[in-house]
Amino acid sequence: MGLSPAIRRPIADVLAALLTLMAICWALSVPRYLGLGFYPQQFFAAILALVLPIAFLELPARRFSHRTVVPWYDVALALIAFASVSWIAVGYPQFVLQIFAKPAEVWIPGIIITLLTLECLRRATGWTLVLIICAFLLYALFGDLLPGRLQGRAQNWQLLAGYMALDSNGILGLPISVAGTVVVAFILFGTLLGITGGSNFFTDAAMLGMGRFRGGSMKIAVLASGLFGSISGSAVANVVGTGVVTIPMIKRDGYPGHKAAAIEAVASTGGQLMPPVMGASAFLMAEFLAIPYSDIVAAALVPAILYYVALFIQADLDAARMGIRPVPKSEIPARRTVARGLHFILAFAVLIWLLFWKGYQPERAALWSAVVLIATSFAIGYRGSRPALRAIFGSLSRCGHSVVEIILISAASGLVIGVLNVTGLSFNLTYLLVQIGGNNAFILLTLSAIVCIILGMGLPTLGVYVLLAALVAPALIKVGIDPIAAHLYVLYFGMMSMITPPIAIAAFAAASLAKAPAMATGWAAMKFGWVAYIIPLLFVFSPTLLLHGAPWEIALAVTTAVVGVWLVSIGLAGYFAGLLTPGVRVLFGLAGLLALIPSGAFPQAVVTDVIGVACGFALMVWRLMSRKPATAKDTVES
Structure with missing residues (x-):
């Protein structure tokens, strides 16, 4: 009873391709050119109406289990999810005015959408983020029972359900607006890089540039993972995507398994701190702070470079200490082969030019860069081959599948933001942190770093940032810290949870690939990634590292x-x-x-x-x- 793969795959692929096409049309303002007028939340609801069914069709109820046939109850949940969110999307102009009247046609779909979103999130990321969000929802319902500064305003459950499903501060709020437009455009760009051979080019370029030096395999891993991670939406996905190649290469050169895994984990995690994508956090940060995206990129650049400089130097010195030899010449690609892929750099040059000199919106810049990438790949190719037209069209569905997890996290993050708004918890937490810190910036920064690492444990990049930006960053800004510095501070320490035991999910993922002890890999990753624990303190106290100040000071x-x-x-x-x-x-x-x-x-x-x-x-x-x-x-x- 259910859908066989022959039926399930085409349906999921069509939904995923439609998701990508909708995001492209929205980024290019196609509805406006066609004279179609509707609320942005209707578009976000339409995106969610596609994501939830894809999740139920693709993700089994038991994580990491294998299934060939989609059971009938998942098919039913997919249909219910599609119908409920579509109902909200179509009737949004009328429903949004009736939230406080609590009609059944609003709160019933609201409950269904909230529960199904959390279930899809559990299947995609596990229980950690789901339990945190459930704790926030319980606080919204029973916050008046808590003592002291954490006491909140209790909400009617019917009102809360409608508010979360319809308000612009709920599921259909800022996080999903960024994920459904900007992130989709950049993930499409990254998907096309893989299809056209761009990912192979950057790996080959890293091998050509570093393979002849001592410890070349480690340096290749650092460069390749950094380049791939800068456009990847997940540190763990980055570990898995590049680690299957780099970790065996490093181990073969004589490096201990736990250190090979640690280098890959640190390099992959750093990709989430490196512009342009930064695990989708950069776009959301720009929206939270109401500043241009280019300002976020400029501020994040130097700290990210210092991160990789530290990792690169340690890899080099460790290689010298252990006598690690260069990569065999037979495995290093020829210069002529790599030179034929230089056209891939043109797409990145166009991206930078459109973002910083022409002032394009990030999603539009990414789409035009993707067009340049496709054109040069068809004209020149790489390694003697050019992408097939069918593969280019197939990138639409591949991109749609890739962004499902990010959009689910974004939708669920809207629940947290909604609770913070309706209960006053955000103000209470800010006041409490400042009160504990005694208005002392250093004490507050230390306390915030601990909170960020704890809250970030086991969470994906975007989920980490949204939580910390809502809970911790306001307290830092309250004591006079520059807003960009405060948001980057919480992002850095939130990301450090990826390589900080006891729940260092990026380090543990790399350890499984290297067949190395998990905890030993986590401690080694902390050593290789030491600079990420220091740099945030430096740019908070001196914004010159964020490129703020006189040129000579910078x-x-x-x-x-x-x-x-x-x-x-x-x-x-x-x-x-x-x-x-x-x-x-x-x-x-x-x-x-x-x-x-x-x-x-x-x-x-x-x-x-x-x-x-x-x-x-x-x-x-x-x-x-x-x-x-x-x-x-x-x-x-x-």
């Missing part, structure tokens, strides 16, 4: 930060011109921390920069002058 801050990252990485790796003693490692680390402090952090910060850089270079010169010939012992892992 240049000085970035330069000393790079030197500081280098010095601390030497201390952590324990190698520079030979193995380092514990005392010398500590000296390198201290010099690096002094150099890392941005010049604008406090009045005497320039002095600490000078001391740190001078001491660091002095240590380097001393090590180079006292270097001894390498012995077999030098290549043994300490």
